[in-house]
Amino acid sequence: MSDRDQVQLNAGVEKDSASEQGSLCANRSDLSVRNECMTQDIAGKGAKAATEHCAPPAANACPSLEQLSEMKEDCALAALGACKPWQCDALASQLVAMPAHAWNKRHFAISDAIYKQVTVADYLAPMLKARFGVATSLDSVDADQRENAETFQNSEPKKEVPWTVAGLRHLYDAFIRLPQAHLNTVVAIVTFDTASVMYGDANVVGKSWADPNLLHGQGFIRILYSDSHLVSGKNAKSDRQEDLSYGFDKLSFAVLHEIAHSVDSGKKYSGEEDYRKITDWKAHPVSDPDQLVQAIFDCLAVPTPPMTDAEIAATKNVGKAMIKDREITRKNLDGAVSDVEFSDQDPETQEVSREILRQKIRTSGLILHILRAFANQDPWNKEDRFDNMKDRHIHEGYTGDNFWYSYPIAARKSEPRINSYQFRDPSEEFAEVYAMFYITKTENSEGGKKLPDKFKTWFIGKGLHTGQDKGSKNPEQPKHEEP
Numbered sequence: 001m002s003d004r005d006q007v008q009l010n011a012g013v014e015k016d017s018a019s020e021q022g023s024l025c026a027n028r029s030d031l032s033v034r035n036e037c038m039t040q041d042i043a044g045k046g047a048k049a050a051t052e053h054c055a056p057p058a059a060n061a062c063p064s065l066e067q068l069s070e071m072k073e074d075c076a077l078a079a080l081g082a083c084k085p086w087q088c089d090a091l092a093s094q095l096v097a098m099p100a101h102a103w104n105k106r107h108f109a110i111s112d113a114i115y116k117q118v119t120v121a122d123y124l125a126p127m128l129k130a131r132f133g134v135a136t137s138l139d140s141v142d143a144d145q146r147e148n149a150e151t152f153q154n155s156e157p158k159k160e161v162p163w164t165v166a167g168l169r170h171l172y173d174a175f176i177r178l179p180q181a182h183l184n185t186v187v188a189i190v191t192f193d194t195a196s197v198m199y200g201d202a203n204v205v206g207k208s209w210a211d212p213n214l215l216h217g218q219g220f221i222r223i224l225y226s227d228s229h230l231v232s233g234k235n236a237k238s239d240r241q242e243d244l245s246y247g248f249d250k251l252s253f254a255v256l257h258e259i260a261h262s263v264d265s266g267k268k269y270s271g272e273e274d275y276r277k278i279t280d281w282k283a284h285p286v287s288d289p290d291q292l293v294q295a296i297f298d299c300l301a302v303p304t305p306p307m308t309d310a311e312i313a314a315t316k317n318v319g320k321a322m323i324k325d326r327e328i329t330r331k332n333l334d335g336a337v338s339d340v341e342f343s344d345q346d347p348e349t350q351e352v353s354r355e356i357l358r359q360k361i362r363t364s365g366l367i368l369h370i371l372r373a374f375a376n377q378d379p380w381n382k383e384d385r386f387d388n389m390k391d392r393h394i395h396e397g398y399t400g401d402n403f404w405y406s407y408p409i410a411a412r413k414s415e416p417r418i419n420s421y422q423f424r425d426p427s428e429e430f431a432e433v434y435a436m437f438y439i440t441k442t443e444n445s446e447g448g449k450k451l452p453d454k455f456k457t458w459f460i461g462k463g464l465h466t467g468q469d470k471g472s473k474n475p476e477q478p479k480h481e482e483p
C-alpha cells in the first residue's frame with residue numbers, strides 16, 4: 001500500500017467423483033482451463049484427520065509422491081501430516097520436476113497441503129505457476145506474453161528481484177482463496193525491489209473482460225515488499241486502527257488488491273452503475289470543464305469570498321485553466337481578471353481593483369480546493385483536507401485521468417469504512433472491497449466477514465465470490481469488437 005497504488009474455491013459444476021474430475025481435467029490441454037477444472041473441488045478438502053479406512057502410517061513415514069498418488073485422497077492428505085519440512089521439500093522437488101500440464105488434481109491437493117512447509121523459493125515459484133498458472137518472475141512468462149512483459153519491465157523501477165520464501169507462501173495464501181477464473185486474468189506477479197516502503201501496482205494490458213473466451217488475461221502485477229511487511233497488523237498509512245482493513249497481513253491484502261484491478265480490467269465492475277450507487281460515486285469528466293468546475297463549486301461551503309457574478313465567472317475561468325495546466329499561471333489569472341469590467345473607475349483605481357480581484361481569486365475556496373484536490377496531493381488520505389465542503393468530497397483520482405470523482409462525506413465519516421484509500425476512485429474502492437472479501441476467506445467460509453453488507457450483497461450478486469460472472473453493463477467500457 002503506498003502513494004503509487006495502495007498496498008492490495010470455487011462453486012463450479014459439481015462433479016460426481018473427485019477421480020472423475022481429475023481425469024477429465026487431466027485431459028484438458030489448455031493450462032488455464034485445466035486449472036479452473038482442477039480447482040473446483042479442492043476447497044474444503046484440506047488435510048483432515050486420518051479416517052478409519054486409512055492404513056495407519058508408519059512412524060515418521062512421509063509417503064513418496066508415487067505412494068500419495070495411489071492412496072485415497074483423504075488418506076493421502078492425512079499422511080502428509082507426518083512429513084517434516086525437509087521431506088516436504090523433497091516432495092516439492094518431485095512435483096516441480098513434472099511439467100505443469102502433467103499435474104492432476106491430486107498434485108494440486110498435495111501442493112496445497114505442503115506449501116507452508118516448503119523452504120525453497122525455487123520450488124515454490126514453479127508450484128505457483130503449475131497450480132495457479134501465474135508466473136512470479138518475468139523469466140517464466142510465456143513467449144506470447146513476452147512483449148507485454150517487456151513493456152512492463154521497462155517501466156520504473158526496473159530491477160526485478162526474486163520473491164522470498166515467506167513472500168511466495170503469502171502469495172500462495174492469497175491465491176488459494178481465489179476463484180481460478182480471477183487468477184486467469186493475471187499473467188505474472190513480480191517483485192522489483194525489497195523496498196522500505198511497500199506498494200503494488202497492476203498493469204492490465206489486455207481487455208480480457210471483453211472476451212470471455214480469452215481465458216488468460218494480461219495482468220502484470222508488481223509488488224514491492226520486504227519480509228518486514230509480512231507481519232499481520234503492520235498498517236499502511238491510510239489505515240486507522242478503527243478501519244476495517246486494519247490488522248490484516250499487508251502483503252496478502254496488497255496482492256488481493258492488485259488482482260482485483262486485473263479482474264476489474266476496463267472498470268468492468270467498478271464502472272457499473274449499481275456498484276457506484278453503493279457509495280454514491282459521481283464521475284465528472286475532465287472533457288467538460290464547465291461542468292467539472294461547477295461541480296467543485298457546488299461541493300464547497302464557501303466557494304468564493306463575496307463576489308459579483310462577473311468575478312465569480314472569472315474565478316471559475318481560472319479554475320478551468322488550472323485543471324488543464326495544473327497550476328495557477330499569471331497569464332490565466334490576468335486573462336480572467338481582464339474579463340471583469342471596471343470601466344466606471346479611473347485607470348489607477350482599476351489597477352488596484354484588478355490586483356484585489358487577483359488576490360480574491362487566488363485565495364478563494366474554489367481555487368484553493370482545486371490545488372489541494374489533484375491526485376498528487378493524496379486528498380483521499382487527508383481528513384482535514386475538505387473542511388470547506390458541504391456534503392460531498394470531490395477530487396482527481398489519477399493524474400491525467402479523464403474523470404474527477406465525488407462522493408458523500410458521510411461515507412468516510414459516519415459509516416465503517418475499509419480505509420481512506422477506498423476513496424481514491426471507484427476502482428480503488430472495488431480493489432479494497434475485493435481484498436476485504438477474500439482476506440477473511442477460509443476453507444470453510446466464503447469470506448467477506450468484515451465487509452459491510454452493502455458491498456457484500458453486491459459482490460455476491462455479481463458472482464465475484466465464485467468467479468462465475470453474472471454479467472455487467474458498464475457504460476464506460478469500450479465496445480467489444482467482433483473480429
Ligand SMILES: [Zn+2]
Pocket residue numbers: 005006008257258261428431
Ligand atoms: Zn490499487
